[in-house]
Amino acid sequence: MNAKIRVLRFGHRKKRDIRVTSHCALVARAFGAEGIIIDGDNDGIAENTIKRVNERFGQGIEVRHAAWKKTLKDYKKKGWKIVHLTMYGEELGKSLGKIRKEKKIMIFVGAEKVPGEVYKLSDWNVSVTNQPHSEIAALAVFMHELLKGKELGKKFRKAKVRILPTARGKKVQRLEKQFQV
Amino acid sequence: MNAKIRVLRFGHRKKRDIRVTSHCALVARAFGAEGIIIDGDNDGIAENTIKRVNERFGQGIEVRHAAWKKTLKDYKKKGWKIVHLTMYGEELGKSLGKIRKEKKIMIFVGAEKVPGEVYKLSDWNVSVTNQPHSEIAALAVFMHELLKGKELGKKFRKAKVRILPTARGKKVQRLEKQFQV
Numbered sequence: 001m002n003a004k005i006r007v008l009r010f011g012h013r014k015k016r017d018i019r020v021t022s023h024c025a026l027v028a029r030a031f032g033a034e035g036i037i038i039d040g041d042n043d044g045i046a047e048n049t050i051k052r053v054n055e056r057f058g059q060g061i062e063v064r065h066a067a068w069k070k071t072l073k074d075y076k077k078k079g080w081k082i083v084h085l086t087m088y089g090e091e092l093g094k095s096l097g098k099i100r101k102e103k104k105i106m107i108f109v110g111a112e113k114v115p116g117e118v119y120k121l122s123d124w125n126v127s128v129t130n131q132p133h134s135e136i137a138a139l140a141v142f143m144h145e146l147l148k149g150k151e152l153g154k155k156f157r158k159a160k161v162r163i164l165p166t167a168r169g170k171k172v173q174r175l176e177k178q179f180q181v
Numbered sequence: 182m183n184a185k186i187r188v189l190r191f192g193h194r195k196k197r198d199i200r201v202t203s204h205c206a207l208v209a210r211a212f213g214a215e216g217i218i219i220d221g222d223n224d225g226i227a228e229n230t231i232k233r234v235n236e237r238f239g240q241g242i243e244v245r246h247a248a249w250k251k252t253l254k255d256y257k258k259k260g261w262k263i264v265h266l267t268m269y270g271e272e273l274g275k276s277l278g279k280i281r282k283e284k285k286i287m288i289f290v291g292a293e294k295v296p297g298e299v300y301k302l303s304d305w306n307v308s309v310t311n312q313p314h315s316e317i318a319a320l321a322v323f324m325h326e327l328l329k330g331k332e333l334g335k336k337f338r339k340a341k342v343r344i345l346p347t348a349r350g351k352k353v354q355r356l357e358k359q360f361q362v
Binding site: 019020030137153156 | 274
């Protein structure tokens with residue numbers, strides 16, 4: 001699957017959501033999205049987190065701020081398909097086959113109250129369990145299923161360090177300069 | 182798979198971790214763990230969140246507070262196996278087959294700095310990608326893989342409402358009293 005994936009984080013509130021939005025951005029990066037757009041307060045926190053992580057662990061996601069409604073409509077016009085993750089949505093397995101055929105996928109993750117319009121503008125409303133839990137968890141499990149687990153071994157360009165999986169302790173490989181270009 | 186699963190959340194800091202720890206507890210509940218033990222500050226926030234959700238959406242997880250080291254050692258003595266989720270650990274796929282054979286599994290999820298002793302006390306150190314992201318996401322993807330997606334349709338006893346999956350909007354079923362007992 002070679003789809004472009006971007007994430008739209010709805011309704012970020014400074015202070016209250018600092019860590020949750022940063023976690024969303026880090027998951028989007030680690031699982032291979034190429035961008036995250038943050039709607040709501042622009043406090044620069046997620047950008048700083050991602051900038052630090054990109055510099056050290058390799059070039060991943062870009063972070064931008066924009067208003068959700070204009071973003072959704074613009075993306076739809078450009079042929080992107082919108083997947084809204086919500087506990088009210090259809091079972092994950094039901095739409096995955098169709099979504100996997102798309103080439104440009106925007107994943108909408110909400111905060112507590114998502115406007116009704118989002119349910120209508122979205123091509124799919126998808127649930128990861130029908131229980132209340134976490135937009136971070138929903139994003140991760142959805143991307144993991146969408147990408148069939150291939151994201152787990154994703155490599156990042158221009159990394160300064162690479163973690164080598166190990167049964168005990170920590171193995172960190174410092175990469176030579178010639179690989180950083 | 183009929184294993185008992187509990188989660189140990191390491192190093193909760195009041196204020197800073199309020200929402201992240203609550204998300205961990207909600208994921209643990211939604212994906213079918215029977216308990217979560219919180220190490221660190223005891224601010225009662227996760228308990229309140231889970232109490233509210235259990236009452237409305239059905240009886241799930243129990244929340245307790247305890248110190249991590251004693252908890253790990255006590256559980257190990259009682260035959261529980263410890264799975265520590267860490268970006269430094271072995272690939273997820275490598276140990277899943279073995280872990281799935283166990284009957285009592287404690288999943289250890291950390292904050293930023295986990296003591297070296299945890300790596301030694303754990304039966305498995307497992308990574309969900311070797312990139313920095315989110316303990317909430319790691320917990321969700323690990324449980325999802327461990328339970329082979331069967332957790333997605335989990336039913337909860339004594340629920341007052343049930344969400345019915347739907348393509349558009351929200352369908353909430355109010356359950357009759359005879360089903361609440």
